[in-house]
Amino acid sequence: METLAIQGGIEILTVESGEAYAAALRRNSDLSVLPAKYVVYPVIYEDISSILSYALTHRQGGGAHSSTWASSNGGVVIDLGKLKKVTIFEDKQYITVQGGALWGDVYEVTAREHVDVVGSPLWFVGVGGFTLGGGYGPLSGQYGLAIDNMISATVVLANGRIVKTSREEEPDLFWAIRGGGGQFGIVVDITFKLHSAVGPIGCGIISYPGSELDQLLNIIGDWKRTMTPQERFTMSFSRPAPHFKPSIVILPTILHDQDGSKSQEVLKPFREGSANPSFYNIGQVPNMLAVSHSADVALSTAPRSLVIRGTLFSDFFPELLLTVWEKWVEFTEGNEDVRASTVLWDLTHPGSITGVSSADTALPVRSPHYWMAVQGRSTTAISIKAAQEFATSVVSFVRSKNTELSGKDLGWFLNLTQGDESAEDVFGTNLPRLSKLKARYDPKKVWSKGLVIDPAKLT
Structure with missing residues (x-):
């Protein structure tokens, strides 16, 4: 491995590198960290081919998730952190983002150029992992x-070959990486379609005591009937300081709110409806860069022992959400160590998401739906298992209850899995095609982290 550094100028960190090595291992969750033997930073795409050749003869970026997919116990981590260039085309119709970029890197450029792209609501999320799993964002x-806005990508395959992929070049690979995750190669850059700027953006916080949940769900049911694709929110069950009482917190995002009047009108039912907010503070920010930093203060104090699981659901069924509320209140009431655990519910207008066929990309769910996630957080090692079990039980309940109430089993959402789920439950009817493409592009399962797709047995 040291020879690669001499030949190509690749930066290689080991435990002997001290703080630099420790910093390289750091992830959004402490539970994601494994002690790699080498952390390798390629500086050009060809470096990755050399690293793969070394790794294979001696026998992925990311890190915002709570799994260990972007870590390795005693192995090699290829960190794309030095490949994070963001380039806007001269006509401002497209943007190319290297695989090591975070969405904050992208938003700094789009804010400066007064354009926007479908991306994550959080700046520290990696572009590659977010996109390859689907990419639900404030502009969706x-x-x-995000996968619906992909124009092309550059991928380093398991055999070291570097290919361009799009609807015209390697179209099967292009189909697979749009929702199939990191099972087909290392995506070292992606070109996205750009859109006109969506700012100013209305955002802020609306908070309710838990006793208002029944009335709030009625408001949400009515609001959904008239909401437009420019309006969305994330709702959380949480216990904010200093009183730590069970609360419902809504974080809205209202696009194209030029003077604040749009947010005031759109959010009026949440302010003056049958549910009484305990806190209401809505203002304007100029762009997605500001939106992506809006959760920084809250996250800075959150316990770093974090497990995330999530799934998809068809509608904001009161019976579903009220039962999850009861489960969450009981769990966080009985153990102060896990009091920071939250349940998130995303309400994004499904119109443009459903305008794509389930066969057009590897992502199989294109019927109207939303996503939810459980963030199990623990302040002590002894409570980590309880947080993990709680997250697993709640998302399993949501999936089964949603199937009962809607008549549709939506399976699991790839970006919120932990890797022990079945591929059939993630990819559904698209799995047979994905398995055939796995056999073509990665027959030896070099990419075997996370939710693994087995190569089809070709006859």
Whole structure:
């Protein structure tokens, strides 16, 4: 491995590198960290081919998730952190983002150029992992998922070959990486479609005591009937300091709110409806860069022992959400160590998401739906298992209850899995095609982290 550094200028960190090595291992959750033997930073795409050749003869970026997919116990981590260039085309119709970029890197450029792209609501999320799993973001109601806005990509395959992929070049690979995750190669850059700027953006916090949940769900049911693709929110069950009482917190995002009047009108039912907010503070920010930093203060104090699981659901069924509320209140009431655990519910207009066929990309769910997630957080090692079990039990309940109430089993959402789920439950009817493409592009399962797709047995 040291020879690669001499030949190509690749930066290689080991435990002997001290703080630099420790910093390289750091992830959004402490539970995601494994002690790699080498952390390798390629500086050009060809470096990755050399690293793969070394790794294979001696026998992925990311890190915002709570799994260990972007870590390795005693192995090699290829960190794309030095490949994070963001380039806007001269006509401002497209943007190319290297695989090591975070969405904050992208938003700094789009804010400066007064354009926008479908991306994550959080700046520290990696572009590659977010996109390959689907990419639900604040602009998805209006413009679809991140994968629906992909124009092309550059991929380093398991055999070291570097290929361009699009609807015209390697179209099967292009189909697979749009919702199939990191099972087909290392995506070292992606070109996205750009959109006109969506700012100013209305955002802020609306908070309710838990006793208002029944009335709030009635408001949400009515609000959904008239909402437009430019309006969305994330709702959380949480216990904010200093009183730590069970609360419902809504974080809205209202696009194209030029003077604040749009947010005031759109959010009026949440302010003056049958549910009484304990806190209401809505203002304007100029762009997605500001939106992506809006959760920084809250996250800075959150316990770093974090497990995330999530799934998809068809509608905001009161019976579903009220039962999850009861489960969450009981769990966080009985153990102060896990009091920071939250349940998130995303309400994004499904119109543009459903405008794509389930066969057009590897992502199989294109019927109207939303996503939810459980963030199990623990302040002590002894409570980590309880947080993990709680997250697993709640998302399993949501999936089964949603199937009962809607008549549709939506399976699991790839970006919120932990890797022990079955591929059939994630990819559904698209799995047979994905298995055939796995056999073509990665027959030896070099990419075997996370939710693994087995190569089809070709006859």
